[in-house]
Amino acid sequence: MAFIDxxxxxxxxxxxxxxxxxxxxxxxxxxxxxxxxxxxKVAEKKFKEINEANEVLSHPENRKKYDQYGENWQHAEExxxxxxxxxxxxxYASSGGYAEQDFSDFFEHMFGGASSGASGRQVKFRGQxxxxxxxxxxxxxxxxxxxxxxxxxxxxxxxxxxxxxNGQIIKIKGxxxxxxxxGPNGDLYIQFSISNPTNFKRDKNNLYVDVDLDLYTAILGxxxxxxxxDSKVKLNIKPETQNGTKVKLKGKGFPxxxxxxxxxxxxxxxxxxxxxxxxxxxxxLMNALKNLRK
Amino acid sequence: xxxxDLISVQLLCRRYNVPNSFIIKLQEYQLIEVIVxxxxxFINVKQIKKxxxxxxxxxxxxxxxxxxxxxxxxxxxxxxxxxxxxxxxNKLNRYE
Numbered sequence: 001m002a003f004i005d006x007x008x009x010x011x012x013x014x015x016x017x018x019x020x021x022x023x024x025x026x027x028x029x030x031x032x033x034x035x036x037x038x039x040x041k042v043a044e045k046k047f048k049e050i051n052e053a054n055e056v057l058s059h060p061e062n063r064k065k066y067d068q069y070g071e072n073w074q075h076a077e078e079x080x081x082x083x084x085x086x087x088x089x090x091x092y093a094s095s096g097g098y099a100e101q102d103f104s105d106f107f108e109h110m111f112g113g114a115s116s117g118a119s120g121r122q123v124k125f126r127g128q129x130x131x132x133x134x135x136x137x138x139x140x141x142x143x144x145x146x147x148x149x150x151x152x153x154x155x156x157x158x159x160x161x162x163x164x165x166n167g168q169i170i171k172i173k174g175x176x177x178x179x180x181x182x183g184p185n186g187d188l189y190i191q192f193s194i195s196n197p198t199n200f201k202r203d204k205n206n207l208y209v210d211v212d213l214d215l216y217t218a219i220l221g222x223x224x225x226x227x228x229x230d231s232k233v234k235l236n237i238k239p240e241t242q243n244g245t246k247v248k249l250k251g252k253g254f255p256x257x258x259x260x261x262x263x264x265x266x267x268x269x270x271x272x273x274x275x276x277x278x279x280x281x282x283x284x285l286m287n288a289l290k291n292l293r294k
Numbered sequence: 295x296x297x298x299d300l301i302s303v304q305l306l307c308r309r310y311n312v313p314n315s316f317i318i319k320l321q322e323y324q325l326i327e328v329i330v331x332x333x334x335x336f337i338n339v340k341q342i343k344k345x346x347x348x349x350x351x352x353x354x355x356x357x358x359x360x361x362x363x364x365x366x367x368x369x370x371x372x373x374x375x376x377x378x379x380x381x382x383x384n385k386l387n388r389y390e
Contacts, residue, residue: 030355035347036365038373126346166387167380201388208388 004106006053006066014067018058025054039131052107127177127186136160138196142229142255151175151188158190163205163257166194200229205264207253213241213270228252228266235268243272300329300336312349320348323363 007014010024028050030036037043056062132151144162148155156175164170169191176186201208211226221239225232233249246269253264278286303317317337321328325348329336337345351362 026356030357033350033355035350036369038369039376126343166384196387203385203388 002106004049004052004104006056009049009053010057012057016057021054021057025050025058029054049104052104056107126184127179129176129186130188131191132188133191133193134160135193135195136164138194138198138200138202141192141194149190156188160192161258162255163259164192164194165204165257166192168192198229200266202254205254205256207264207266208269209266210269210271212273213237214273215275217241218243218270218272226268229254237270241270241272243270245270299338299340300331301339301342303328303335303337306337306342306345310346310349312353316349316352317345319359320345323359325363325366 007016010016010021010028012020012024016024029047032043032047032050034040034044034047037047056066130151132149134147134149141160141164142162144159146157146159148157150156154175156172158170158172169189172188172190174185175188179185196202199209207229209226211224213224216222217224217237218241219239221241222237224235224237226235228249229252233252235247235249246267249266249268251263252266256262256264275282303314307314307317314335317326317328317335320326326337326341326345329338348362348366351357351365352359357365
């Protein structure tokens with residue numbers, strides 16, 4: 001546990017008065033407040049530091065104790081033990097992904113908990129929202145399935161609907177931090193990070209795949225069996241199919257989010273493969289064909 | 295709208311210890327919607343989270359309502375842009 005220089009955090013001198021502290025806190029809080037910096041972990045950390053510094057320096061008793069013991073905080077336990085009876089209550093916890101009660105070990109050691117906030121409002125507020133990331137593969141999100149997550153040592157069983165998008169966020173109500181002063185619990189926000197190890201490219205509900213087509217089938221037509229995302233399908237190849245021809249297989253794409261039994265389309269692009277290592281006989285026949293086209 | 299989705303402005307203000315005039319001001323700035331039923335004012339509970347955020351900006355950061363209005367609208371734009379980036383990134387993955 002390291003000593004924290006609260007004056008440095010607020011950018012003020014040790015002789016700063018209450019107005020200076022308030023001014024410095026307001027300025028930095030406006031810059032780093034989680035409401036103004038959504039999903040910014042660095043700003044959130046900075047805000048917690050600023051908030052903690054303000055908690056100490058804006059309350060004369062806390063400031064006196066801090067100034068008196070400062071870097072020798074380890075000896076502060078003996079400091080007026082009677083004062084430990086004092087009840088500290090956090091004024092709020094935000095839904096912006098932080099909680100005022102979230103103080104450093106240094107603070108907890110010296111002051112035992114959160115004191116009342118800068119505004120002094122005793123209000124009921126929701127607990128903080130938790131954010132979590134869930135790593136899944138494209139195959140995982142092809143079907144609706146249940147999964148158990150552990151968030152803050154609690155197991156939560158959630159249903160992951162088929163068709164969720166990479167980066168999509170779902171809200172699990174009431175599974176965030178505990179409410180403050182009897183306020184409701186925060187929510188848990190789960191962001192899906194979906195990797196795609198398959199040959200299929202996804203764009204919303206549609207899938208795209210490239211398939212190789214041999215030259216002779218491309219020229220003469222025929223049948224080709226290809227893999228769709230979950231099965232196989234036989235395709236009729238038209239004679240004289242050109243390289244790069246795209247065909248749409250309706251309803252063979254990705255499931256539509258929260259729309260049961262509805263699927264996007266699968267777009268297949270043919271890549272005509274030119275034969276290599278031709279034999280003398282093949283070359284002779286190719287030349288014959290070439291001469292026919294002259 | 296169902297009755298259970300509404301909370302009276304009076305109750306809300308008492309619970310959050312803010313004056314009624316604050317909620318009315320938010321409505322004047324078109325930041326929230328206040329519903330009038332039987333001569334009483336209500337808001338939809340879905341707006342509570344937004345109101346909490348506006349309260350924090352106003353009371354905790356000492357930003358006046360003109361500033362809150364501007365900040366809230368800018369934050370909405372940031373959120374929309376982040377959504378668009380996410381959508382475009384997913385689209386870009388198709389070509390990688």
